[in-house]
Amino acid sequence: MKTFSATRALSFSAAIGQCLAATTQGIPGSIYNRLVEMATISQAAYADLCNIPATITTVEKIYNAQTDINGWVLRDDSRQEIIIVFRGTGSDTNLQLDTNYTLAPFDSLPKCVGCAVHGGYYLGWISVQDQVESLVQKQATQYPEYTLTVTGHSLGASMAAITAGQLSAIYDHVRLYTFGEPRTGNLAYASYMNENFEAASPETTRFFRVTHADDGIPNLPPTEQGYVHSGIEYWSGEPHSAYSTFVCTGSEVQCCEVQGGQGVNDAHVTYFGMASGACTW
Numbered sequence: 499m500k501t502f503s504a505t506r507a508l509s510f511s512a513a514i515g516q517c518l519a520a521t522t523q524g525i526p527g528s529i530y531n532r533l534v535e536m537a538t539i540s541q542a543a544y545a546d547l548c549n550i551p552a553t554i555t556t557v558e559k560i561y562n563a564q565t566d567i568n569g570w571v572l573r574d575d576s577r578q579e580i581i582i583v584f585r586g587t588g589s590d591t592n593l594q595l596d597t598n599y600t601l602a603p604f605d606s607l608p609k610c611v612g613c614a615v616h617g618g619y620y621l622g623w624i625s626v627q628d629q630v631e632s633l634v635q636k637q638a639t640q641y642p643e644y645t646l647t648v649t650g651h652s653l654g655a656s657m658a659a660i661t662a663g664q665l666s667a668i669y670d671h672v673r674l675y676t677f678g679e680p681r682t683g684n685l686a687y688a689s690y691m692n693e694n695f696e697a698a699s700p701e702t703t704r705f706f707r708v709t710h711a712d713d714g715i716p717n718l719p720p721t722e723q724g725y726v727h728s729g730i731e732y733w734s735g736e737p738h739s740a741y742s743t744f745v746c747t748g749s750e751v752q753c754c755e756v757q758g759g760q761g762v763n764d765a766h767v768t769y770f771g772m773a774s775g776a777c778t779w
């Protein structure tokens with residue numbers, strides 16, 4: 499297991515700050531297909547995992563009644579992969595989490611020094627932490643050579659990010675794919691995520707933060723309240739294709755965010771032509 503020091507976190511965030519924003523157009527087909535597969539699972543999570551790829555089997559449901567957090571542990575034996583997916587907002591109870599912008603100390607992960615995350619989603623995470631950790635441990639013990647991947651859309655994206663951050667303290671090489679992710683934490687959290695998921699460059703990153711057109715949710719909660727994004731942004735344009743996907747690294751406000759979308763809009767609910775829960779794929 500890697501050790502982590504606060505000094506390293508600070509120098510890393512300083513290095514990121516110095517990086518100039520860079521945007522490149524076009525991604526390899528293999529990465530594009532992977533983003534589409536994870537988007538399919540994330541959008542299917544709104545409708546009991548309708549039409550997910552046939553190689554994927556459902557292991558167990560994740561659920562808490564108080565927070566109405568829903569998710570699944572899945573397994574893809576063809577890829578030797580354990581996948582956790584969280585559903586996005588599906589109820590008024592979820593909406594109460596969405597709108598709670600109070601930054602909460604990331605107390606469940608003390609090695610993330612100075613880290614704070616979205617208060618509503620932190621309550622969501624705490625409500626399912628025991629379930630997630632024991633389900634993953636069972637699978638990881640039974641399939642020790644499998645890798646671990648976490649994904650989700652919207653509220654599910656932030657849940658995925660917090661979960662992946664937590665699990666990356668236990669498991670190596672956790673991968674994270676988020677779609678329409680709100681800003682999930684403060685600068686210390688973002689630096690921790692970028693370091694743990696090697697997100698300094700698209701060559702190494704295991705944190706793919708996928709955005710779409712002028713999706714307004716990545717503009718919330720506001721930066722003025724101490725929130726920043728992490729991961730490498732993969733900005734999907736229309737018509738969606740590998741060629742119309744941009745890789746955006748470096749500074750905070752570019753690509754999706756500068757389009758100026760605010761809140762839930764058409765671009766938020768549809769990724770790669772798939773609308774949340776529509777099952778038309």
Ligand SMILES: *[C@@H]1O[C@H](CO)[C@@H](O)[C@H](O)[C@H]1NC(C)=O
Binds near residue numbers: 601616620
């Ligand atoms: C908002 O989140 C914070 C931090 O998780 C929590 O302490 C507080 O109770 C939440 N507020 C509501 C109204 O749920």
